[in-house]
Amino acid sequence: MLSNLNIKIKKASLIGIFVLAIMLFYGSVAFGEEPKELVVGEAEWSQKYPASYHNAQALRDKVEEINEQGKYKIELIQTDAGGKREKFVADIEDLLVQQVDILILSARGPNDYPGWKNLVEKQKAETGKPLVYACSSKLPVDVDTEQMGVDFAMGTSDINCGKVIAQHLAGYLFCKYGEYKGNVVKLRGFPGTASDSGRETGFNSVIDQYPDIVTVFEQTAHYSRMEGYQLTKTVLQKFEPGGIDAVYGYNDDIGMGTLQAAKEAGRAGEFLIYGVGGQTDALRAIQEGDLTGIAAYKQTAADCLVKAIDMIEGQRVPSVIVAPDIFITTGNVNTILREKAYTPYKVGEDVHWDWVNK
Numbered sequence: 001m002l003s004n005l006n007i008k009i010k011k012a013s014l015i016g017i018f019v020l021a022i023m024l025f026y027g028s029v030a031f032g033e034e035p036k037e038l039v040v041g042e043a044e045w046s047q048k049y050p051a052s053y054h055n056a057q058a059l060r061d062k063v064e065e066i067n068e069q070g071k072y073k074i075e076l077i078q079t080d081a082g083g084k085r086e087k088f089v090a091d092i093e094d095l096l097v098q099q100v101d102i103l104i105l106s107a108r109g110p111n112d113y114p115g116w117k118n119l120v121e122k123q124k125a126e127t128g129k130p131l132v133y134a135c136s137s138k139l140p141v142d143v144d145t146e147q148m149g150v151d152f153a154m155g156t157s158d159i160n161c162g163k164v165i166a167q168h169l170a171g172y173l174f175c176k177y178g179e180y181k182g183n184v185v186k187l188r189g190f191p192g193t194a195s196d197s198g199r200e201t202g203f204n205s206v207i208d209q210y211p212d213i214v215t216v217f218e219q220t221a222h223y224s225r226m227e228g229y230q231l232t233k234t235v236l237q238k239f240e241p242g243g244i245d246a247v248y249g250y251n252d253d254i255g256m257g258t259l260q261a262a263k264e265a266g267r268a269g270e271f272l273i274y275g276v277g278g279q280t281d282a283l284r285a286i287q288e289g290d291l292t293g294i295a296a297y298k299q300t301a302a303d304c305l306v307k308a309i310d311m312i313e314g315q316r317v318p319s320v321i322v323a324p325d326i327f328i329t330t331g332n333v334n335t336i337l338r339e340k341a342y343t344p345y346k347v348g349e350d351v352h353w354d355w356v357n358k
Helices: 002-031 050-069 085-097 117-127 158-177 194-207 225-238 252-264 280-287 301-312 333-339
Strands: 036-044 072-080 102-106 132-138 152-156 182-188 213-220 246-249 272-277 293-297 320-322 325-328
Touching: 036 050, 036 085, 036 301, 050 072, 050 102, 050 301, 072 085, 085 102, 102 301, 152 158, 152 301, 158 182, 158 194, 158 213, 158 246, 158 272, 158 293, 158 325, 182 194, 182 225, 194 213, 213 225, 225 246, 225 252, 246 252, 252 272, 252 280, 280 293, 280 333, 325 333
Parallel strands: 036 072, 036 102, 102 132, 132 152, 152 320, 182 213, 182 246, 246 272, 272 293
Antiparallel strands: 293 325
């Protein structure tokens, strides 16, 4: 009798649990909160370049990830100005007209931002909607977010990239000669851009301490692999073996162009070759011992979105956030490639240089 009673109690308990589970499930469906809708606008300076292309793609991936979590339903509007300032301004104005909740500007540097603060403030006043206005770009040491008109600025420092390369080079030259001396070639990016001036300023801030480390050749390569290749051919004709100690390419494409020219001339391994960025083929060249080192940094648009949502949710966000950069050599390149933390490409989705420079 008691045994039958226990069985009935257990059956009733199981039925009760089952019914409760059904109620909780359908209750959550019926009464659960709908995802909060957000419109996010990103104005990209130009997706022509590998790092910028990845910056935009990483943001798309992050939006997809957030939408899958169910708390937010994000509509992403992205523009590409193709490197033209007038188009960039028009894109920003168009995004503001569309009343985005979050506006992310991915540009070359803070100098591209003054002047739009009034547009943002006008949009806030007219619509009554809170607008998180964020900067995702290269940052100088002294960032004035109030002047830029942004709620916060997140970016990387090209100055730091130049510094870490110069520090590595100076240490190598001291080990080679027993003193700080040597001949350096600098193949620069686009004149007047924040990236070019930052990488120059950071490099010089270290190298200028050593007057016997001399720049013997300096020319702009416009961040082009082909121009880096052609200029290096000129350098190798100008200087005999032993005449130069290092080539500092202001991005990875220049460094890879230098490597190609050195290999064709039979002079690979004769001097150090540096790059900036962290694209896949350059990292593989480090693995193979062909490229000396790369100053790399994480793209920031996706992280910008996360911080902007934090701000919408009432969390405090620092006005300036500098993303970490790193110097990649043979000692840590395997880890970097495995984690893909600083690589602007996903495996199988490389934006090759012949497309970038077409």
